[in-house]
Amino acid sequence: xxxxxxSGVQPSxxxxxxxxxxxxxxxxTLQHEADCFFCVVDLHALTVPQDPVALKENIKxxxxxxxxxxxxxxxxxxxxxxQVPAHSELSWLLECHTYIGELRxxxxxxxxxxxxEVVTTGLMTYPVLMxxxxxxxxxxxxxxxxxxxxxxELTRDLALRINNRFGEEVFKVPEPYIPPRSQGGRIMxxxxxxxxxxxxxxxxxxxxxxxxxxxxxxxxxxSAVTDSEAAIRYDEENKPAVSNLMVIYSLCSGKSIxxxxxxxxxxxxxxxxxxxxxxxVETLRPLQQKVAELSAPGAIESILxxxxxxxxxxxxxxxxxxxxxxxxx
Ligand code: TYM
Numbered sequence: 001x002x003x004x005x006x007s008g009v010q011p012s013x014x015x016x017x018x019x020x021x022x023x024x025x026x027x028x029t030l031q032h033e034a035d036c037f038f039c040v041v042d043l044h045a046l047t048v049p050q051d052p053v054a055l056k057e058n059i060k061x062x063x064x065x066x067x068x069x070x071x072x073x074x075x076x077x078x079x080x081x082x083q084v085p086a087h088s089e090l091s092w093l094l095e096c097h098t099y100i101g102e103l104r105x106x107x108x109x110x111x112x113x114x115x116x117e118v119v120t121t122g123l124m125t126y127p128v129l130m131x132x133x134x135x136x137x138x139x140x141x142x143x144x145x146x147x148x149x150x151x152x153e154l155t156r157d158l159a160l161r162i163n164n165r166f167g168e169e170v171f172k173v174p175e176p177y178i179p180p181r182s183q184g185g186r187i188m189x190x191x192x193x194x195x196x197x198x199x200x201x202x203x204x205x206x207x208x209x210x211x212x213x214x215x216x217x218x219x220x221x222x223s224a225v226t227d228s229e230a231a232i233r234y235d236e237e238n239k240p241a242v243s244n245l246m247v248i249y250s251l252c253s254g255k256s257i258x259x260x261x262x263x264x265x266x267x268x269x270x271x272x273x274x275x276x277x278x279x280x281v282e283t284l285r286p287l288q289q290k291v292a293e294l295s296a297p298g299a300i301e302s303i304l305x306x307x308x309x310x311x312x313x314x315x316x317x318x319x320x321x322x323x324x325x326x327x328x329x
Contacts, residue, residue: 022145068290
């Protein structure tokens, strides 16, 4: 039997090159070997304030980007989280098995809580909803970037805890699928290589949005921080900014880091950045064209309706099984 893959992306702004290289690109590869569910996790986006009109558009755009990046809706299931109520239902049942201390320890919660004046309960229980997303589908493999590692560990802990309680496999314990940093597991900010590239950054120069125009992409890459050594070599510790640009170069060109190092020996950063900008523009061009095509009225909506129906059918037995175990129904 094919492995089951599940992953989700928040529609909380314009998706970035980090989302693409760290996660979405791998969704596209995995769909040929596994039974895949890819979800626009709109309920997760609500953990911080959202403008309803913008959210609605971002939900559709995230789904368009999935398809434009190469996820085939005939092969994979693409859907919106809030259209499958079982996610919220299972989330509550899992919350009743989660300790507050576990959620307080989540580094992403601690970071986000610092950035927002009002911290909602949803921001804290967010990883439980993520566990529900994954466990509902009997998931074997979860392709994500490095920043989601701790959330996946919680998901595994919850599954094991519940399986232990009932003395049988109520939930499958999922495995993470996280690329190493040199292969996109953590794409860093263009303005601060100590931070990950993030769509929620207040500084748009720090990230490349997948729908940025060629001009904007070029400007952002040309002004990306580097260092004073002016040598193109991979050294995550001492040259994090240049190493990050080399990872992006490698993933967009298919060339290895060693090939890139050899190619740019003796070159300054100017030529390297110019070539990189061109590569990123050409990598995103077909994706952007496809997103424009999918913006025709109804095009993405019909894909999402079909996806939600498939997801509802796939999720129902697992929720029912757990409800019965708990003495409900
Ligand atoms: P989100 O929406 O922040 O990011 C979507 C995916 O992109 C990856 N990612 C990155 N990878 C490499 N470098 C970066 N700079 C970078 N920024 C983001 C993320 O790791 C993620 O894989 N909680 C999740 C969404 C979610 C989910 C799930 C994921 C909800 N339910 C169930 C998997 C399974 C999140 O906020 O991702």
